[in-house]
Amino acid sequence: MKKINPDYRLFFNFFQVKTTFFTGNRLEIVTIANNILNNEPSFVILDCYTNVMSWDPIEGIQKANCKIKKKITNTKYNVNLDLKNKDDKILTNIFNLESFKTKIKKNVLPEFSIDPNYICYFKNHPKGYNLLFNKKQIDKKVILLKNINLKHDIYTTYIKELEHAFVYPQEMNFKVFLE
């Protein structure tokens, strides 16, 4: 089996998040970076598209910046994202995914799924945020997608061709510490 070489990577992470009061969908553009001092890896969120309010340490409270349609079943995984302008009018479609779930389940490496989650960053903001989670809950096999028809206009000048597309089948719970 051919080995995959480590490479600099960009990730698109789409998910529905629920808190006690809020529910919404987000598409986050993420990379992995190491702390220069201790070499600890972190996810760094570079951009976020969401259909609900959000907060980040740079801009503070933000309105929803897109409209999201999704159809996720036992066999399909479709997501469509339209960008809004400041007047909440739809500007343009920037992300459209049509795909099918396979029956293939695979282990992801903890250096991707676990390690960068302990402290996360938002853009170039210097303060990181600690996350508490159960490793065993996250460290499960993912489901690969197939027959992928994906068109998007996000970071296209930064990236090569799509390499992996997969879904975590389980729910996941996190606690973020804001101090």
Added chain:
Amino acid sequence: MYLLFTILSLLNSATSFNLINGISNYFQKTNKQMINVKSMQFNLNKDSLWLSYPLKTTSFKDLSNKIPQTHRLVKCKVFEEDKSRL
């Protein structure tokens, strides 16, 4: 990943209007005070999606400017072998 300070997200119901405003006002206030909330639990539904792309070498410098100065981009991989490649 898992986003993090997704502290917010919100509401589809029109009946939630007052709640939205209340929460918005609260966070606007706390924004100025540097957030009163010390921690927040958030739960991701099943079926969170990941798409992985290798970076073009030409984008390395530009992307390095988008992350904290205390950090450097690092090479990583998602799977051990190549079976999952598209």
